[in-house]
Amino acid sequence: MEKNEIFETEIVDMTEDGEGIGKVDGFTVFIKDTVIGDHVEAKLIKSKKTYGYGRLVKVLSPSAFRVEPTCPVAAPCGGCQLQAMSYESQLKFKESRVRGHLERIGRFTDIPMEPIIGMEGEPLRYRNKAQFPVGKSKDGQIITGFYAGRTHSIIPVEDCLLGMPVNRQVTKIVTEFMEKYHIEPYNEETHRGLVRHILVRCGFHTGQVMVCLVINGTKLPRHEELVKCLSEAVPGLVSVSLNVNREKTNAILGRELINLYGHGYLEDMIGDVRFRISPLSFFQVNPVQTEKLYGKALEFAGLSGGEIVWDLYCGIGTISLFLAKKAKQVYGVEIIPAAIENAKENARLNHMDNAEFFVGKAEEVLPEKYAQSGGTMAADVIVVDPPRKGCDEALLDTMVKMAPKRIVYVSCNSATLARDLRFLCDRGYELMRVQACDMFPMSVHTETVVLLGNQKADSYVERSLDMKD
Ligand code: SAH
Secondary structure (H helix, E strand, O other): OOOOOEEEEEEEEEOOOOOEEEEEOOEEEEEOOOOOOOEEEEEEEEEOOOEEEEEEEEEEEOOOOEOOOOOOOOOOEOOOOOOOEOHHHHHHHHHHHHHHHHHHOOOOOOOOEEEEEOOOOOOOOOOOEEEEEEEEOOOOOEEEEEEEOOOOOEEEOOOOOOOOOHHHHHHHHHHHHHHHOOOOEOEOOOOEOOEEEEEEEEOOOOOOEEEEEEEOOOOOOOHHHHHHHHHHHOOOEEEEEEEEOOOOOOOOOOOEEEEEEEOOOEEEEEOOEEEEEOOOOOOOOOHHHHHHHHHHHHHHHOOOOOOEEEEEOOOOOHHHHHHHOOOOEEEEEEOOHHHHHHHHHHHHHOOOOOEEEEEOOHHHHHHHHHHHOOOOOOOOEEEEOOOOOOOOHHHHHHHHHHOOOEEEEEEOOHHHHHHHHHHHHOOOEEEEEEEEEOOOOOOOOOEEEEEEEEOOOHHHHHHHHHHHO
């Protein structure tokens, strides 16, 4: 196909980024703003050998899954990709993508997949955290919002419908404060200016609010005044801090925190466990679905009170402490020191003395401890919850050597999940249960929790078969 050619096609699938996929005589075209089932007219804007990118000209006949997006900036904003799809079809799409990855990348057949757990009620306003980039509009006004898809130009968004209503209040106060004192937003191209991002986190059960300004420097002029405005206007405000990020990087947060107000953390509950969370620590963003996901992880772990459990990539100890209630001993490993500080505090806060935490890379800490024990260190259950790139082979190798009866794999990327499951299943494990859970409605992301059983531990296989009945 030639550039600028106008063509018609049916959208048959969607990419990781939510672009529709059409086929024209075996040639694949990616077209933004389309939905599976749309019949569209499009213009080819970029052409490679076997694929190209098209721009939507007209929807000739809309997909049965199409709905009117609730958010006025749904199309330009890169935050959501699936708003034009009904929630039911979003769930189907996500479930089939997880299955597809397990089949294609993991080469699994007869996948024991349970129906995806979607959100009940309206799947909006679910996020407890927002990170708004700060910039300038063409006419010089300070704006906050989200990046447009694939670029870093900021689409101004006053009220993101996935976020908490308090975000709007916070971003308004910060931008007015910046205008008043001529504080410049950060400019990625020149690497100048001060304020990069505004991070707001809310405690879903506690109503506490934390604000953190990411700055290209170490001082915020007149910060006492900002703290005063925020504390007067924002109910539940418990923490205001600065995060120093002076690097030329896409990473939002730097390592250093400067506390301006409060104790430097916010508290929230998951089930009946209380957690302290620093701005640097990972915490699941959808509190309603998190309880369901961790509930499944706990169920899959099949604990009866006597088990030794390792929770790798443990963050602030969320899954660890959830499991510690039902296990003999839990060990957590996490790379971010501030998160491990939180994890230790959280164990104390909840009077749990059977959880111990280590800072470091999971792929280094576990192999080292295993080697130090002379190969005797064992676990009944190992839980992993890695970032998108999945687990390192050095870690998977050690897990296989430790031969736990059960492995519970929590994943935010089903492609790397499928790769890692194949590795484990080629070495004695078996896929027992697969559960997708929608933590991120309107976006393309899905969380999945998987139970693997050790084929060599016969007694276990019998027990888990009973469990399935
Ligand atoms: N289980 C936690 C956190 C999961 S997110 C929860 O549910 O809240 C993944 C975590 O892995 C993050 O906290 C991240 O800081 C951490 N991490 C990333 N790479 C790591 C590595 N190589 N070793 C250990 N932890 C790592």
